[in-house]
Amino acid sequence: MRTTLTLDPDIAQHLRQELASGKKTFKEVVNERLRLGFGLKKAKQRTPFRVKAHSSAYQPGIDPTKFNQLVDELEVEEFIRKSQSR
Numbered sequence: 001m002r003t004t005l006t007l008d009p010d011i012a013q014h015l016r017q018e019l020a021s022g023k024k025t026f027k028e029v030v031n032e033r034l035r036l037g038f039g040l041k042k043a044k045q046r047t048p049f050r051v052k053a054h055s056s057a058y059q060p061g062i063d064p065t066k067f068n069q070l071v072d073e074l075e076v077e078e079f080i081r082k083s084q085s086r
Contacts, residue, residue, distance in 0.1 A: 005030075015030070
């Protein structure tokens with residue numbers, strides 16, 4: 001069926017964003033959204049993201065990539081402590 005449709009600005013913006021990916025045509029996007037809206041098609045079920053824990057020698061909150069920064073801060077504190085004791 002061919003028809004003319006006037007879209008509200010917010011709906012038009014959402015359509016433009018989805019079309020920007022270039023994966024689907026305007027017709028495909030509109031038909032898919034209408035099917036979802038009318039309940040003719042169910043939205044894809046996403047698998048929940050799960051974090052897999054692993055053992056580590058480091059305590060939570062310790063970032064091994066920042067050890068040099070920690071050494072620098074300790075050196076500065078030691079320098080300040082020594083300079084204040086003079």
